[in-house]
Amino acid sequence: CGNSTTHPEHAGRIQSIWSRLQETGLLNKCERIQGRKASLEEIQLVHSEHHSLLYGTNPLDGQKLDPRILL
Structure with a gap:
């Protein structure tokens, strides 16, 4: 995001x-509810494993992946 x-x-x-x-x-x-970060499992309900591994629950914590596996 x-x-x-x-x-x-x-x-x-x-x-x-x-x-x-x-x-x-x-x-x-x-009704206002307190927001929270989505779990990795929740992210994977709407995003691919590839996307969730790159960005996870915090884009700044994205995993360093071998570019060859991103294709």
Whole structure:
């Protein structure tokens, strides 16, 4: 995700949704829950093993992989 606007869940999209909820008065009707990092197993429900090994639950902790296995 990060700050890239090419990912569906980029920060600008989330900010836009939040603003719209405020404008329409719906924000006060929403139940807010505490966010958390997804587990590796949860990430692998929607991303390939290749992607999850590269980025994991923290992009800064991505594993160093042999480029030959990435093909």
